[in-house]
Amino acid sequence: MKAAVVGTGSWGKHHLRVLNDLGYLDSFVEMNDERRKLYEKKYSIKGFSNINDLIKDHHVDIVNICTPTITHFEIAKTTLSNGISTLVEKPLTYSSSQGEELVNLAHDNNAALTVGFVERFNPVIIDIKNNLQKQTYGDPLLIEFQRENRWAGVTKDIGVILDSSVHDIDGARWLFNEEPNVVFARTGNVLNPKASGFVGTDYEDFATIVLGFKNGKTAIIIANWVTPYKVRRISVTCTDGNLSGDYMSQEIRLDDGNSVTIPTRKHEEPLVNELTSFINAVKSNSSPVVTGIDGLNTIKIAEAAITSAKRGSPIYLDL
Numbered sequence: 001m002k003a004a005v006v007g008t009g010s011w012g013k014h015h016l017r018v019l020n021d022l023g024y025l026d027s028f029v030e031m032n033d034e035r036r037k038l039y040e041k042k043y044s045i046k047g048f049s050n051i052n053d054l055i056k057d058h059h060v061d062i063v064n065i066c067t068p069t070i071t072h073f074e075i076a077k078t079t080l081s082n083g084i085s086t087l088v089e090k091p092l093t094y095s096s097s098q099g100e101e102l103v104n105l106a107h108d109n110n111a112a113l114t115v116g117f118v119e120r121f122n123p124v125i126i127d128i129k130n131n132l133q134k135q136t137y138g139d140p141l142l143i144e145f146q147r148e149n150r151w152a153g154v155t156k157d158i159g160v161i162l163d164s165s166v167h168d169i170d171g172a173r174w175l176f177n178e179e180p181n182v183v184f185a186r187t188g189n190v191l192n193p194k195a196s197g198f199v200g201t202d203y204e205d206f207a208t209i210v211l212g213f214k215n216g217k218t219a220i221i222i223a224n225w226v227t228p229y230k231v232r233r234i235s236v237t238c239t240d241g242n243l244s245g246d247y248m249s250q251e252i253r254l255d256d257g258n259s260v261t262i263p264t265r266k267h268e269e270p271l272v273n274e275l276t277s278f279i280n281a282v283k284s285n286s287s288p289v290v291t292g293i294d295g296l297n298t299i300k301i302a303e304a305a306i307t308s309a310k311r312g313s314p315i316y317l318d319l
């Protein structure tokens, strides 16, 4: 099994490192000459300046696309139409119509397609999911997510919803085990140079999304690029208790109203779990944990949130 990485910037460099550690790294694509030389030397592998040259020259089974979102569609179209199993970093694509095309292409070419929802492989959310499945604390009613930090200056092609909230939209769908039927969002932009003199993105940089599920179940997703420190938290209110966790420390707190349990466990790197899981799915020709449909529906919900914020009204969905 041979894997390649496309895009070796702030996140793609971790894909290179992890695939190399796992023993599957074959080659990579990077349009920036300096970066290409750096990683060719570091890993003693061949780097290409575009995906077509890599495909002409090397046989690879898996490609991980770690380029800016606006480029995902064209690169994934090339890999999938060549029958190469593909991990596209989140969000799958810029628009749901592009995402739909990729899901169909993967199916028609018998190639696996997954999306880089790395939080799905964080032990915190896995523990919460296991507890919900066993109904240890009853049924989930409300899930609150917080994903906040100051804008790092890297993401310039999308706003905080497509960049960050997609992790939690996917998380809410997964934990409730169903699709939301209504979305309401409020957003704004304070880093916009036109609005405030800051050097920043042109898209929304703070957002609160309310997702409505059956029987009043609700997810509240808070994300921004404004808070001066990093927050990555989840809290699940259930009929018989509360489960909460910190994605960074990987500590989880289980509270049944009488006592609090904080299980101890070894820290895991979610990206290692994610890439191992995808490689095993491709090897065994089984469905990846995160499917193309997960990626696509998450974009549809994110698009509805952006529209809701523009209109100031809820958007009803039938996914």
Ligand SMILES: NC(=O)c1ccc[n+]([C@@H]2O[C@H](COP(=O)([O-])OP(=O)(O)OC[C@H]3O[C@@H](n4cnc5c(N)ncnc54)[C@H](O)[C@@H]3O)[C@@H](O)[C@H]2O)c1
Pocket: 006, 007, 008, 009, 010, 011, 012, 029, 030, 031, 032, 035, 049, 050, 051, 065, 066, 067, 068, 069, 071, 089, 090, 091, 116, 117, 118, 154, 155, 163
């Ligand atoms: N899963 C996560 O938690 C997570 C975290 C950070 C970023 N990401 C995602 O990873 C992707 C990349 O983000 P980043 O922060 O690394 O961006 P970045 O700008 O730091 O890096 C992008 C790299 O891709 C290269 N590139 C651009 N277009 C290319 C092309 N057509 N062919 C080859 N190389 C190309 C650039 O030269 C650059 O080195 C985005 O989709 C982002 O949303 C995911």
